[in-house]
Amino acid sequence: MILGAVLIGLVAACTDSVDTPPPRPQFPKWHPQQPRPADRDEQAVGAALTALDFCELIDLAAYDRRKAGDTRPVTREPKVRDGRKTCTLLRDGYEALVYVQDMDPSHAWLRNDGAVVDLGGVKAYQVETRRDGGVSGCAITVPVSFQRAIGFELGPQSRSKDCGLLRDFATAGAAKLSRDLVYPPDGQDSGRVGACADWVSTSKGENCDPAVDAQVPTGAELVLAAGAADPNVECAVFREAVKKTFGPGFEPIATPGSCYFVEPQHRLQIEAGATANGGAPGQWLADPNKTYKDHHQTSFSGNPGVTFRSTDDREFSLYVSPLGSLDAVGHVRLTITPERERGIDDWDRSKAVTAVDVAKARAVMELAMATHFRTAR
Structure with missing residues (x-):
C-alpha cells in the first residue's frame, strides 16, 4: 500500500509537471515619468475666442492680391455653428472661397497630421489634400491651446486649391491675433513631450x-x-x-x-x-x-x-x-x-x-x- 501511494504520488507529480506550465513572470506596469507641460487656462482661451471677430481674420487685401482681375463683389458672412463662430468669404453672395472657424476640441489630435509651418512668427499646421493626381484642397490650423485652434480652409468655389493661396490668408489672419493667444514656431502647443x-x-x-x-x-x-x-x-x-x-x-x-x-x-x-x-x-x-x-x-x-x-x-x-x-x-x-x-x-x-x-x-x-x-x- 505504501509503494502504491508513492507510485500514485509520483504519477501525480509527473502529470502536474507536464500539464501545468510554470507561472509566467509578472512585471510591474511601466508608466511615463517625465512631467507633462501645462495647458493654457481653458476659460481664458474660451473668452478670447468668444470676443474674437472671426470675419476680421479674413483679410480683404489678401483677396485683392489674388483675385486676378475678377471684379465681382465679395462679402464676409459670419455664422455660429454648434456654438462655435465661423466666417466665410463669399463672392457674388454664394461662391464660398475661404472659411475661418473655431475648431472643435475633438479635432485637436488631427494637428499631428499637419506639417508645421511658420505664419510670420506664428505656429500653424498645414494639410494639403491630393486626389486623382492633383491638389484638391488645403487646410491650415493655428493652435491657441492644447485643445483649441482656429482653422483656415479653402472653399469649394475657390479656383485654386494651392496651399500658397491659403497661406496668404492665414498669415494675414494670424497677424491680427494677439501674441498671447498664438504660439511661436517652436512653441509647446500640445501635451506631447x-x-x-x-x-x-x-x-x-x-x-x-x-x-x-x-x-x-x-x-x-x-x-x-x-x-x-x-x-x-x-x-x-x-x-x-x-x-x-x-x-x-x-x-x-x-x-x-x-x-x-x-x-x-x-x-x-x-x-x-x-x-x-x-x-x-x-x-x-x-x-x-x-x-x-x-x-x-x-x-x-x-x-x-x-x-x-x-x-x-x-x-x-x-x-x-x-x-x-x-x-x-x-x-x-x-x-x-x-x-x-x-x-x-x-x-x-x-x-x-x-x-x-x-x-x-x-x-x-x-x-x-x-x-x-x-x-x-
Missing part, C-alpha cells in the same frame, strides 16, 4: 516619454525581463541599429509595453520590443486565425525567428527568439509601418511596405541580435 510629438497616434501624450539611455543587461533572460519592466531597455536594444540603418532622424520614444522610433515627416514608423511578457514567436508562425500572410521561418545571428506581413501589406514584422526555440515564451520584435506623410492627405498614395524598408528592417534585427544576444543561453 519632445519626440512624442512625432508619434503617429491619437494620444494626447500622457502615455509617452522620449526614451532615455538604459543599460542592456547580459544574457537573453535578463534582457527580456528588463525589457518587460522598462520600454527604455527595449529602445536601447535597437537604438544603434536603427540609427545606423534608417538614419539619425528616427528618435526613440517609450510607451507602456513598446518602444517606437519616430521621425518628423511621418513617412515610416518603427515599433520595437524585447520582452518576457509577449508570446512565443512560433505563435505568429502558426497564426491559426490567418491574421497575417507571407509567413517565413528564418534566423538572425543564429537565433530562430519568423517574418510576416499584414494582409494589406501595410506592416512588416520580425519576431525572434533569443532563447533558442520558437516555442519559448518571450521574443525580440520589430514592426515597420509606412504612414501618410505629414502635411499631405494623399488618397492615391500606396501605403505598402517597400522592399528597401524590408531589407533595412532585416538588417536592424540582425545587428540588434548580434550585439545583444551573442552570449551562451
Whole structure:
C-alpha cells in the first residue's frame, strides 16, 4: 500500500509537471515619468475666442492680391455653428472661397497630421489634400491651446486649391491675433513631450516619454525581463541599429509595453520590443486565425525567428527568439509601418511596405541580435 501511494504520488507529480506550465513572470506596469507641460487656462482661451471677430481674420487685401482681375463683389458672412463662430468669404453672395472657424476640441489630435509651418512668427499646421493626381484642397490650423485652434480652409468655389493661396490668408489672419493667444514656431502647443510629438497616434501624450539611455543587461533572460519592466531597455536594444540603418532622424520614444522610433515627416514608423511578457514567436508562425500572410521561418545571428506581413501589406514584422526555440515564451520584435506623410492627405498614395524598408528592417534585427544576444543561453 505504501509503494502504491508513492507510485500514485509520483504519477501525480509527473502529470502536474507536464500539464501545468510554470507561472509566467509578472512585471510591474511601466508608466511615463517625465512631467507633462501645462495647458493654457481653458476659460481664458474660451473668452478670447468668444470676443474674437472671426470675419476680421479674413483679410480683404489678401483677396485683392489674388483675385486676378475678377471684379465681382465679395462679402464676409459670419455664422455660429454648434456654438462655435465661423466666417466665410463669399463672392457674388454664394461662391464660398475661404472659411475661418473655431475648431472643435475633438479635432485637436488631427494637428499631428499637419506639417508645421511658420505664419510670420506664428505656429500653424498645414494639410494639403491630393486626389486623382492633383491638389484638391488645403487646410491650415493655428493652435491657441492644447485643445483649441482656429482653422483656415479653402472653399469649394475657390479656383485654386494651392496651399500658397491659403497661406496668404492665414498669415494675414494670424497677424491680427494677439501674441498671447498664438504660439511661436517652436512653441509647446500640445501635451506631447519632445519626440512624442512625432508619434503617429491619437494620444494626447500622457502615455509617452522620449526614451532615455538604459543599460542592456547580459544574457537573453535578463534582457527580456528588463525589457518587460522598462520600454527604455527595449529602445536601447535597437537604438544603434536603427540609427545606423534608417538614419539619425528616427528618435526613440517609450510607451507602456513598446518602444517606437519616430521621425518628423511621418513617412515610416518603427515599433520595437524585447520582452518576457509577449508570446512565443512560433505563435505568429502558426497564426491559426490567418491574421497575417507571407509567413517565413528564418534566423538572425543564429537565433530562430519568423517574418510576416499584414494582409494589406501595410506592416512588416520580425519576431525572434533569443532563447533558442520558437516555442519559448518571450521574443525580440520589430514592426515597420509606412504612414501618410505629414502635411499631405494623399488618397492615391500606396501605403505598402517597400522592399528597401524590408531589407533595412532585416538588417536592424540582425545587428540588434548580434550585439545583444551573442552570449551562451
